[in-house]
């Protein structure tokens with residue numbers, strides 16, 4: 313089991329290249345199942361999750377070829393619309409294959425994803441949406457079985473703008489009979505790119521980037537190429553580290569995807585400068601306390617909540633972080649407190665004492681973004697930190713320790 317070792321205290325200075333967005337490439341890989349041909353996806357990040365999705369596409373009969381950050385998926389011979397439990401349980405995004413497999417084959421059998429480190433993560437909106445499109449959905453020994461001779465467009469409204477449910481319903485609706493309206497749809501950039509990708513395949517989607525998306529069903533889709541947008545959460549992770557420890561520039565980012573984070577970083581006293589698509593954050597003389605409340609896009613992302621809490625342990629005074637998207641996404645707090653932080657959680661609110669005297673310690677990753685907060689904590693702490701269960705971080709970050717090392721961090725991986 314790999315470990316990451318950090319000797320904390322080094323200032324960070326330098327530039328980081330970003331990978332393609334994990335949360336854009338996963339649904340787009342699933343969408344390649346809709347066509348009888350080869351899809352070429354470039355700027356694919358080399359992650360555990362993308363490799364898991366490749367395994368899943370091959371299990372259903374697809375052929376995948378990954379060369380560096382280029383991926384070719386041939387879905388011509390896809391013939392087994394089944395996603396098994398032992399694979400789905402390792403990556404919840406596997407559930408994205410349900411919509412496209414149902415749309416293409418009229419049936420699909422996908423294991424119900426389990427919970428994750430921070431609690432149950434239901435898929436009821438996905439299932440209700442598919443039923444609204446005319447599918448018969450049943451649960452059979454932990455597997456969702458969906459059947460529909462022909463999906464029919466309908467008006468679907470989500471109680472919460474779920475990213476995954478929006479993606480699944482989009483992929484199911486593009487070849488349905490008639491028009492589908494998704495009300496209270498997710499507006500995340502990753503969903504916008506999925507819509508644009510589907511349209512380049514021949515779909516007719518409008519309202520992209522709004523909470524009301526219309527999908528006019530078409531009969532045929534054809535394969536096309538796509539280059540994945542930069543990963544805004546990877547970018548935000550490095551920019552928060554810059555505000556904590558020096559000066560970090562992320563190259564070829566999308567400033568528009570990070571507006572709220574950049575505003576919050578400026579409020580800490582950090583200096584933000586943008587030139588074209590390059591975003592630079594330089595730590596202020598002190599780190600001022602700034603409260604954050606996560607929201608769906610374009611609000612402050614829940615996927616940067618853990619990293620913000622790590623930063624706030626070094627603020628001049630106390631702060632509060634509230635997660636309105638996942639009310640129990642705080643498994644990183646107990647680990648950060650092992651560094652000597654003083655963070656209390658009540659319901660979905662974390663109260664962080666500032667000016668913590670952080671000392672390196674052995675800590676344990678529990679999920680992708682919690683791991684990132686432990687790296688930031690270890691970089692800020694005095695002395696040695698050892699992070700175990702780093703397979704979590706490899707799910708969502710490509711070469712993270714090499715990138716931090718190039719910024720001046722004393723960080724290595726122990727195989």
Ligand code: EPZ
Nearest residue numbers: 335405433434435436437438472474475476477637638680
């Ligand atoms: C996506 O997860 C991301 N994953 C998550 O990133 C991200 O945290 C999340 O969106 C929110 O932005 C991928 O894109 C692969 P949701 P998803 O459906 O689709 C509730 C990371 O670290 N809900 O928008 O699963 C749900 O419980 C990962 O990269 C239902 O109640 O998130 C949650 O409270 C972690 N029923 C809220 O909606 C449903 O059917 C948002 O979930 C679906 C969701």
